[in-house]
Amino acid sequence: MDPVAISALCLEEIQTWNSQEEAADLMVPLIGNLYRRKNIVTTIFGKGLVHQNTIDIIKLHSYVCKHVGKEMMPTDTLPVLQVITELDSLSATRLDLGRTFLLVCGGANTKTPTKEDIARVLKQLIIQTSPRTLSLSKPRDIVLYGFGRIGRLLARLLVEKSGSGAKLMLRAIVVRKGSKEDLKKRASLLRRDSVHGSFQGTISFNEEANAFIANGNVIQVIYSDGPDKCDYTAYGIENAVVIDNTGIWRDAESLGRHLKSPGVSEVVLTAPPKGASVPTIVAGVNDHVISGEHKIYSCASCTTNAIAPLLFALDSKYGIDEGHIETVHSFTNDQNLIDNYHMKDRRGRSAVMNMVITETGAAAAVEIVLPTMKNKLTANSIRVPTPNVSLAIMTLHLNPEKAGTLTADDINAYAAKLSLNSPLQHQIDFINSNEAASSDFVGYRAAGIVDGQATIVRGNKVILYVWYDNEFGYSCQVMRVVQRICGISLPKFPDQSHVDMIDSALSF
Structure with a gap:
């Protein structure tokens, strides 16, 4: 390019950026007001916009553009958002701004509508x-x-979700009694995290109440030596859901001890259960079975949550005859920093110096939440020296008749569609970058992220690489199960009746 053209390009790009930044600036207070005043949770193709800053909003728009094949930047969606803030007929809704934009404005060649047209x-x-x-x-x-x-x-x-109607309220944490500095140390662990970064907000103390206050949420710290040794009503806690994340009590009898404590109504386990008496739930796959019949539920493992939604989708569309799942899993605090005794084979070896082959119950757990997978899957795991984010390598043999002349592009297009315009968009994400590495997926809220660049298809054999944040992504899945148990399910707009209309505007 000649110097004049380069100068013109520089001016054009900075002007474009400034206009997008200005539009995103205007979106921040609108999104916040909708959330706090009307309980409207704004997203863009399933990616949350609440609590995002100006640059985050621009990046989310840019990310979506790469996958939907449509130009969609803050200057495009801002008019739609402005109209939404003026509507009195919409409240307590999970509103997808990206999908709404496609419904209202159609494809890229459509004439830009006025605010009156949008309204x-x-x-x-x-x-x-x-x-x-x-x-x-x-x-x-x-x-x-x-x-x-x-x-x-x-x-x-x-705490993040407490700003909108406070549908779920964290009232207490229960731990064993520590040192005299216990309260401050617990709060410090919440405030700082080597993997997930700093807590977004403020934390203060009330030593008289033995509580800390996180973004206005008073969180009681209760000391106890057993599940049935707490009287939660003494702290004003009633009809509570106890989320047992210790991993110590995993069968129906021991978890049932929680229900003996006054103030408890349901129990959720953040690990695979022992025995068949505790129902195993994976959000997006079989959470419809949650009912008042059971008081105790398990959220399975992080790996089961990462692979089950994709297996469910692929089996529904193509049929799965058999498969093997190999997980490359970050080390956990169950392992040793240096070689030491461990009851399980190989786990005694140093987690930070070795790759360690170990077993996983993910295949068996998938059979529980997806009975159609009975006797079709095997699985193994390799623990590796990284602190977070794992990878499931799924080798699947699809039904030859349903698979037909399947290609990697077909599989990737299906995964992208699932991530953007399907009931599984909160469980399945998709990325198609040949520079992606594990640390890029820290903080992802989806249960699993399909790496499109690594997809292999040979006949009816499909090999998929699925990243997952085995800590935060799993925690988001646990939250979805808890919300379902509590009957908290925001109506969605656009809803399922609009899927075909939105698909027609996308490049799938």
Whole structure:
């Protein structure tokens, strides 16, 4: 390019950036007001916009553009968002701004509509959909029994969600009595995390109440030596869901001890259960079976949550005859820093110096949540010296008749569609970068992320590489199960009746 053209390009690009930044700046308070005043959770193709800053909003728009094949930047979606803030007919909704933009504005070649056009179309769509309202009379009390890696991430998520109607309220954490500095040390672990970064907000102490206050949430610290030794009603806690994240009590009898404590109504286990008496639930796959019949549920393992949604989708579309799952899993605090005794084979070897082959119960757990996978899967695991983010390598033999002349592009297109415009968009994400590495997926909220660049198809054999944040992504899945147990399910707009209309505007 000649100097004049380069100068013109520089000017054009900076002007474009400034206009996008200005639009994103205007979106931040609108998104916040919708969340706090109307309980409207704004997303863009399933990616949350609440609590995001200006640059994050631009990046999310850019990320989505790469996968939907449509130009969609803050300057495009801002007019739609502005109209939404003026509508009185929409409240307590999970609103997807990206999908709404496609419904209202159509494809890239469509003439840009005015705000009046947008308002007219939106009002008609909302009337047709008639989103139900959500009763938010009294929040459900949540107790975290244990405050380890998963417990602290669940605390962050619960505090994050407390700004909108407070549907779930973290009331207490239960731990063993530590030193006299115990309260401050527990709070410090919540405030700082070597993997997930700093807590987004402020934390203060009330030593008289033995509690700390995180973003206005008073979190009682209760000391106990057993599940049945707490009287939660003494702290004003009633009808609580106890999330046991200790991993110590895993069968129905021992978990049932929680229910003997006054103030507890349900128990959720953040690990695979022992025995068949505790129902295993994976959000997005079989959470529809949750009912008042059971008081104790298991959320399975992080690996089961990562692979089950994709297996469910692939089996529904193509049929799975058999498969093997190999997980490359980050080390956990169950392993040793240096060689030392461990009851399980190989686990005694140093976690930071070795790759360690070990067993995984993921295949057996998948059979529980997906009975169609019975006797079709095998699985193994390799623990590796990274602190977080794991990788499931799924080798699947699909039904030859249903698979037909399948290609890697077909599989990737299906995975991308699942991540953007399907009921599984919160469980399945998709990335297609040939520079992606494990640390890029720290903090991902999806249960699993399909790496499109690594997909291999040979006839009816498909090999998929699925990344997952085995800490935060799993914690998000646990939260989805807890919300389902508590009957908290925001109506969605656009809803399932609009899927085909949105698909037609996408490049699938």
